[in-house]
Amino acid sequence: METKKKGFPVAFWVCACSEIFERLAYYLGRSLILIFVTASVATGGLGLSDTVAANMQSNLTAFSYLLPLFGAVIVDKYIGARYTTPVGMFIAAAGYFTGGIAKSAIGVYVMIFLVSLGLALFKNGAIIGRVITDKSQMDPAFSMRYTLVNVGAFIGTFLVGILYKDVFAKDGVLGFAPCFKMAALMMVLGGLWYIFVCWRFLGDLGKLPFKKTLTEEEKAAEAKKKEETGTKQPLTTIEKKRIGAIFVASLFSIVFWIFWYLGYMPVYFYWAENMDWVVAGYQVPSTWFDAANSLFCVILGPVTAALWKKLAARPQGDMSLFRKTGLGIAIIGVGYLFYAAIDIMRGGEKASVLWLIVFAFLLTMGEMFFSPLGHSFISKYSPSRYLAVMMSVWGFATFIAAKSYGPVYGLLFGGKIEFKVACIGVAVVSFAAALIMIALDKKLSALVD
Template sequence: METSKKRYPTAFWVCSASEIFERLAYYLGRSLILIFITTAVLEGGLGLSDKVGANMQANMTAFSYLGAVFGGFVVDRFIGAKYTTPVGMVITGIGYYIGSIATGAQHIYLMILTVSIGLGLFKNGPIIGRVITDKSQMDSAFSIRYTLVNVGALIGTFAVGILYKDVFAKNGVLGFAPCFKLAALSMILGAIWYVFVCWKHLGTIGSKPFKLEKTAEELEMEKKEHLEDQIKRPLTTIEKKRIGAIILASAFSIIFWIFWYLAYLPVYYYWAENMNWVVAGYTVPATWFDAANSLFCIILGPVMAMLWNHLAARPQGDMSLFRKTGLGIGIIGLGYLFYAAIDIMRGDAKASVLLLIVFALLLTLGEMFFSPLGHSFISKYSPSKYLGLMMSMWGIATFFAAKLYGYAYGFLFGGTFKFTNACFIVAGIAFASAIILFTLDKRLSALVED
């Protein structure tokens, strides 16, 4: 198809690059929070329990996505996302600075609140959904965007492991505070990039609330129906069905993200005691597991983009989002089977930490079949006047997943079940979910067809 060979606009590249700043800061802070909270006070931490640390990290993840609902309402109704995005970056930077001066749990909660408000206003995803106007390019474009997002995530997760324990550590005190300050600086630099570079190429895109920025499909509908006020018109039947499809896809994403986030906690807790973390005489930081995930996202992003372009060019068209989601959840299930296999094979010895590379690859492959495509799906089918809110549905699903995965960890891996049995339970649920999505694919896909 000719459309699959079109180049992405410059605005797509510069706006996607802005997320390098945001994700660098986010993953630097998110990866650090578990260690900072549980490290002894004399070593520069807060000296709290691992359960408190897990819940605080879960809250940071959850409320960062819940803030998207507030931001979605703002950009749909009142202020263009082009303006809220750099403002949100500055507010987020202030939140990370609060983390750098934290002396107790109350400061961490204030940091989480401030970061959540800032990220709620960061609406770069919906803007990219309007920069790319060809639906056949959406999946590949958002996969490329995911690669750029994970450039920042890779830098943040890789650097933090070295910075806090090697570069900024002094006299036995670990360098948590300077790392949080770096996160704050990254957000301020990102805001400057957005105003002086992204604005130049965006033109009028994102200048108005999304209810005032109609797609070509909506303009054609308005023309056919001779409507004078597109904003106040009721939703059509197909638009209602599409909103329902977005909500259903978001609901299934709760299962995916619970299992995805859950996969990280055994790395920090179970495998911390049952793996040999020394490679060639160097103790590998646990945060490098996050870095491996980001690296694989960077590698797989262009590969998946080519795959989606190839599938879109087929006579029968692309694979549906629901099938892709099913594959993603199924691959996550395979990852948990690999976790169990490691535990069985190691016996009473410690397994090599290098085995986590294979698990990280499976985790990332499942992610690439799912995560980048959610915003693409919503950009294709959401009515413009609800674009920000529909994007936040993805965030609400992640909020619930982030709030639940800590409890899931406590139930499955907290002592009720053997580690291997807990992995088998997660894998079984993942495979069952994948089967359901494949079985219902035609009915679910029919919701978005006009």
């Protein structure tokens, strides 16, 4: 008899769609910071240096991954994630609105704090990790979630370049304030979506802290331990091993995200001067590189989801997370080799900006083999009592990378090393990290199975 293919529950789709609101607002605001802070006061900006602007954007990126560690403790121990998530969206909305009325650097820093605090309470990923109960569906589900995440990211990064300089601009004043306020509106709508739509399909899921909602596997293990010892043990041996595996994977995540963020920097600096940014008479906005990455995520999400489903159906089973993410790091290395090839082939002339489409594709392909699978892996193997914390550990690795790629860029691409040589160096380190991760596959996989 033919087995009917099992799809994702409605709760998955409605919760995953809430990411569209959050990412649209985040990327609209994040992309605008560099331009708003450095634009002259006469055009509606703050008139500050590019160094200050870069630090502000870096802090928004970094602290939006750091503060979730504190939010994770709240949802794991005290308050259900279904309640903190819309509250976090409303707090972030207040942050973006503050950016819309900011007249000084203080206003921008207040925005950064409120947005980061709001995202600390936004625990939709952990909710999705419990909506999907079949482990074989985890990788495809989080790949599809990543597609919806990047629908929002694409709209935000694509529109921001048009909105602030065309649609909302008036009498020489650029439309920064309306753009930030639009980001605030998106977060308010997202919070309302979560309350009036997501809650309807979640049932009781997320009402209690994660430590009070054990999986069937955890209930069986706890009952067995009680029967053997007569006491409730804090963590079993396999749970400790799984936590160790999550920390090891997070260490490799630092390497991956440093090189991923680093790949953006030449677009705004080196290639800004060494590429022709005019295509068919139109000056291509630099923010469209971010949009290209998001668009490729949208396209590749269903493709990689289908690939993971096919691999999971094999007689030998799915490919391990460590092999998949090792390949992701290697693909990033291929991207840097492509950067070096462009620099060599242009022979001192300006290369066409269209070559960046290929690099954006390679960057995104590496990302799809890495980023969505981290949350999937943690949802499969993290003890429930530490689910949100373990997801935030993965995010904390991104915080370290976000605070590190600036100094790494200065070291490699600050002018002392030839651009193509630096790119080849990054590629070599990427390949080495990938080989180490694949070589450790059996040992790391043994920790979780």
